Amino acid sequence: MVERTTAVSIRDVAVRAGVALGTVSNVLNRPQKVAEPTRKRVLDAIDELGFVRNDAARQLRAGLSRTLGLVVLDVANPFFTEVARGVEDRAAEDSLSVLLGNSDESEDRESAHLDLFEQQRVRGLLISPLGDLSARLGRLRRRGTPIVLVDRPAGANPYSSVSVDDVAGGRMAVEHLLQAGRRRIAFVGGPTTIRQVADRLAGAQQAVAAGAASLEVIGADGLTVETGRLVGQELIGRAAADRPDAIFAANDMVAIGLMQSLQMLDHRLIPGEIALIGYDDIDFAAATVVPLSSIRQPSELIGRTAVELLLAELEAIESGAEVDHEQVVFQPELVIRQSTAG
Template sequence: MSDVARAAGVALGTVSNVLNHPDKVAPATLERVQGAIEQLGFVRNTNAQQLAAGRSRSIGLVVIDISNSLFVDIARGAQRYASELGMNVLMANSDNRADQQRADLDFFDGARVGGILLAPMEDAGEDVARIRTHGRPTVVLNFDTGRNDCCQVLVDNEEVGYLAARHLIDNGRTRLAFVGGRDYLQPVALRRRGVRRAVAEEGGRVTLQEVPTENLDPPGGLRAAEGLVEDVRRGSLDGVIAVTDLLAMAIIQVFGARGVEVPRDVAVMGCDHNSAAWGGMIPLTSVQMKGLDMGREGLRLLLAEIDEDPAEHRHVTTMLRPELVVRESTVGRERATPLRD
């Protein structure tokens, strides 16, 4: 600021007003000071300004996999709400790696952000507890920690699986397969539980086979589908629930290449409404996960904790209800819901 004042030929206080209260500065002086700032190549140190003010206007968001549009929607929901409040959301993608997730949390902790939103796929309780001991409020999204030391925003993943299975059963599909990864991933375990509950309601009228995959990406779906083609041809399979939309689209791809028609021969649906899977030849039925709402509600809870006395704050869990989105892959083109963002 002293360099700028010297270059513009004004007092230090005038430079301060230009940066913080430009309405108080005469237009000619404002232009001269801004010209000096541009000529010197100076950029405001926002972090230092926020630290001096005693509160950061930035929030850190750590997501496990930015290729999944759920996490993109979470970021959009948080950013839109932050913009309304004059705040910023800084995002880090951990790329499905626990060590990278830990490094991202440490980075935001060191950057002294006002708080952190964390959307993991596995238990990160120890990391959250460590960050919170540094005075960094943290809200967990889309994962139930089972703890009471932080706020959470969840979608009812058991209901996701239940809605998926119920949809196929209500449309006359009675020989189902659930294609999913290992149960150490909490959303997978909960969606499987929901599918089983819907099948159990039928009292043996509906059968269910469970097909494990090593991963939740398209290669896992391709391998799983190869083993299901003959089941469809034999008549022992007429409905497939994939735990993710990317798995479902890969399964549809294999079925099409092998002459199995979707949904005439077999209905196929996903479970996470991933926009990356919407563009196939057969629009995919899935379950809406409310990512925008999750991001907004997460930020609301985080800011409430930041503003409250720590001794008085009570951690809460918000549970969002998923919604079925019916498309061509289960009911055909005539009955499908028009495709929208």
């Protein structure tokens, strides 16, 4: 038997079953219109030939996709993995699929994903934008693609959004360090062109200003474990008196990297000499060598809520009603573990 190397078409099914193309289409889309013997003959032909319907082409012809696009900053960060899980679970409840794009904190990659999703005619777009995309997103919206910002407040922009009050979260983290008696505090993470990082830093600065302490901002070009390791190595090279006595890391990944480097110098360094707190409360935070204190975000709920807002916009658009842009802001939660104790 010669292996078939080309896709089976609806025409091939019609020829095998000895029916018209329209009859095959009815079996696939309106089976109640086809007599049982004819329907069985078509289904048998489909099984024999291994025919798979091309839903993408069908949806394009109908002008209606069943796919949502999701762009996140870093899919390697478990926080965004959990957000994506929430998006996918909620989308599946409405029989929608999700295309995931990882910008990896790169404007070029972000732009490429937006181009691809526009070409794919996604039903709607969920995005955690890297910078100011108002012009690009505005063009997509004018072409009929509704947009919801994820983990980023919309502010004055005409979009629905789901976010966490990161200023409050940053303030909460540093207030906790101050209550633990720490006064020489460092903020580690970046870049501050990422809105979430800038807001967390702003909150830290507010807390320090009210708490008679100092805040050293140690800039970084990423939010990864490796970023934290590199900063940790720099801190190890300092004299003990020049090190901070507490660190607020912009996210848990940076905090884990810091812990790995600092523990190599002395396993008692955290929390003995340096208290350490992260942000996001990913699953790994509780499983580090010294369980990590963190600021918790409701990651899966953020994803689910973003889809809810998008579906509400789609319903309004399809019914001809006015679109009501809603901005949902969740409050963060302080989770205290051993890394800030003592």
